Amino acid sequence: MNSAYIHIPFCEHICHYCDFNKFFMHGQPVDKYLEMLEKEFRLYKDRFPEMKLKTIFVGGGTPTALNVSQFDAFCSAIRENLPFSKEGEFTFEANPGDLTEEKLRVLSNYGVNRLSFGVQSFNDELLERIGRSHQVKDVYRSISNARQAGFSNISIDLIYALPGQTVEDFSDTVKKAIELDLPHYSGYSLIVEPKTVFYNLLRKGKLKLPGEDQEAAMYEILIEQMEKNGLKQYEISNFSKAGFQSTHNLVYWNNDEYFGFGAGAHGYVNGIRYSNYGPLKKYMEPLEEGLLPIFEKHEVTDRERMEEEMFLGLRKRTGVSISHFQRKFSINPKELFQKQMETLKSKGMIEEKNDSIRLTRQGLFLGNEVFQSFII
Numbered sequence: 001m002n003s004a005y006i007h008i009p010f011c012e013h014i015c016h017y018c019d020f021n022k023f024f025m026h027g028q029p030v031d032k033y034l035e036m037l038e039k040e041f042r043l044y045k046d047r048f049p050e051m052k053l054k055t056i057f058v059g060g061g062t063p064t065a066l067n068v069s070q071f072d073a074f075c076s077a078i079r080e081n082l083p084f085s086k087e088g089e090f091t092f093e094a095n096p097g098d099l100t101e102e103k104l105r106v107l108s109n110y111g112v113n114r115l116s117f118g119v120q121s122f123n124d125e126l127l128e129r130i131g132r133s134h135q136v137k138d139v140y141r142s143i144s145n146a147r148q149a150g151f152s153n154i155s156i157d158l159i160y161a162l163p164g165q166t167v168e169d170f171s172d173t174v175k176k177a178i179e180l181d182l183p184h185y186s187g188y189s190l191i192v193e194p195k196t197v198f199y200n201l202l203r204k205g206k207l208k209l210p211g212e213d214q215e216a217a218m219y220e221i222l223i224e225q226m227e228k229n230g231l232k233q234y235e236i237s238n239f240s241k242a243g244f245q246s247t248h249n250l251v252y253w254n255n256d257e258y259f260g261f262g263a264g265a266h267g268y269v270n271g272i273r274y275s276n277y278g279p280l281k282k283y284m285e286p287l288e289e290g291l292l293p294i295f296e297k298h299e300v301t302d303r304e305r306m307e308e309e310m311f312l313g314l315r316k317r318t319g320v321s322i323s324h325f326q327r328k329f330s331i332n333p334k335e336l337f338q339k340q341m342e343t344l345k346s347k348g349m350i351e352e353k354n355d356s357i358r359l360t361r362q363g364l365f366l367g368n369e370v371f372q373s374f375i376i
Contacts, residue, residue, distance in 0.1 A: 001269055002054040003251045004082060006037070007262030008063040008074075009280070016131035016201075017159070019193035021264025021278045022061045030066065033263070033280060034074050036287040040261050041081035043292055054088040055248035064098035071103055075110035089114055089153075089247040097138035104149035114153040114246075115146055116186075121162065122176040123169055130162055131197065143180055153244060155184035160218040161210050162190050163198070170218045174225045183244035187222045188237050189215055216365055223364070236315045236359075236367055253316050255309045263293075271305075273298045302329070303376075306336060310357075311371035314350070319358025333357065340373045 010025040010033075045051060056078065066074060084090065091114040092107060099107075099115075107115075117139065121127050124135050139156075146154055158177060160170045177185060192198045192207070201207040210218070226232075226239040233239050235253060238246065251258050260267030264278035277283040277295045286293045300308070306329050313320035325333045334341060334357075341357070344350040349363035349370050363370050 001048070001257045001259055002052065003248055003256070003258040004053055004056050005248075005258060005260050005262075005265055005267070006056065006058045006078070007060060007260070007265040008058065008066065009033075009061040009263050009278075010065050011060065011062045012065050013133040014131065014197075016129075016197035017190060017192070019196050020061065023280065025065055029280065029284075030070060032284065034066075034070060034077065036284040036293075037074075037262055038077040038081060039287045039290075040293065041077060043287075043290070044259055044261070045081055045083075051083050053082055053084045055091075055251060056082065056084060056088070057091045057093075057248040059093045062095050062098065063092055064094045064103060068100070068102045068106065071106050075106055075112070079110050084111070086111075091116055091246070091248060093118065094142070096134040096142040099142055099145065101145065101149070104145060104151070108149055108151070113151070114155070115151050116155045116157065117142060119156040119177070120159045121165075121169075122173040123165075126162055126165060126169065129164060130159075140180075143182070152183070154182050155186060155246070156180070156182060158185065158187045158222075159190055160187060160222065161215040163207055163209055165210055165218075167210075167214055167217045167221070171221050171225075174222055178225060178229045178231075184238070184240040184246065185226060185231060186238050187219075189219065219365065232317075234317050236364060250316075253312050255305070255312045268300075271300055273300055305329070306331075306333070307374050307376065309333075310337060310374040314357070314359055314370060314374075315367070317358065319353075319356040322352075322355050322357060337374060344370055344373060 007021065009022050010028060010030060011022050012025055014022060014024065090112045092112050093116050096117055096119060119139050120130065120132060122136050122139070127135060143154065156177060158173060190209070192202050198207055223233060231239040231241060234245050235249070238249065240246075257268045257270070259269060260274070260276065262276065263280055263283040264276060266273065266275045274294050274297045276293045277286075283293045309325060309328070310320055310333065320333060322333060341350065344363070348360055349366055350357060351360050359367065359370060
């Protein structure tokens with residue numbers, strides 16, 4: 001296990017589409033949570049003395065919602081308890097407008113070398129409609145401040161197929177995003193999840209979403225404009241300049257194992273996928289007793305591992321390496337999944353090229369259908 005995800009579940013504002021484990025920050029035991037998070041680090045460090053991380057990703061929630069002193073204590077706890085390679089990738093998610101000069105200095109001092117901003121759109125009206133707390137001007141200011149503070153590995157997230165969004169609007173957002181000349185971009189289609197504001201509106205018939213054709217047109221624009229401007233699509237939703245792929249996210253898509261720290265975090269260690277308790281009290285109580293805050297575990301069967309290797313690996317544009325699969329599982333994926341592959345090939349969704357099984361251009365737009373075919 002060379003990677004760790006760390007969850008900060010606090011937000012100053014809850015977005016209308018977000019279904020991650022999160023809490024309004026006001027009145028929450030933030031300092032106590034950070035103390036218990038450090039305890040969790042130590043428990044895993046004791047259990048895995050050989051731990052040497054190559055990637056750390058801090059997500060949320062909104063990690064940058066912490067105040068400066070909390071920020072400093074949190075980063076210090078990471079560096080003191082999680083052995084981390086100097087050449088590794090250390091990412092913090094950030095909300096535009098949250099990262100003050102002081103916070104940027106703290107991140108730099110503790111070796112954070114990658115920032116991922118949740119921009120979502122370059123349309124102020126749309127940002128307000130989806131419940132974002134920032135405006136477009138905050139995006140430009142935050143990127144400028146980050147660059148002045150010495151950060152060059154910067155990524156931004158965009159979301160398309162938003163309520164009331166037009167193809168023209170998203171095209172404009174992509175254009176403005178690319179003009180920032182960043183090394184990495186992510187673009188995701190909106191998924192309306194249960195227990196969100198948007199889900200409740202949808203059930204009441206009050207959420208007007210773009211149709212499938214519009215959504216496909218937006219994705220087409222994303223792919224074409226990124227490629228046109230030298231940003232290679234290396235995963236269904238991710239684009240980068242050479243050398244700036246997200247090493248941490250590739251851990252997930254390569255079906256490798258990783259630690260998950262924090263309330264509601266998921267991990268994959270020694271063949272077991274696990275999730276931590278989500279509610280703060282339930283997360284912190286076991287840690288106060290010196291126990292791991294694990295809510296549930298699942299020992300992944302060999303069959304499940306092989307299925308995961310396919311549907312996670314196919315997210316990458318390089319696809320699934322046939323020889324690597326065979327070395328890992330002692331079976332050829334073409335034999336194991338013969339029926340599925342024949343069907344998907346006949347539909348023009350996957351192709352074989354050299355040592356790789358990968359999505360076709362058509363398959364990119366119907367990825368979920370492809371992935372589901374490998375789950376039995």
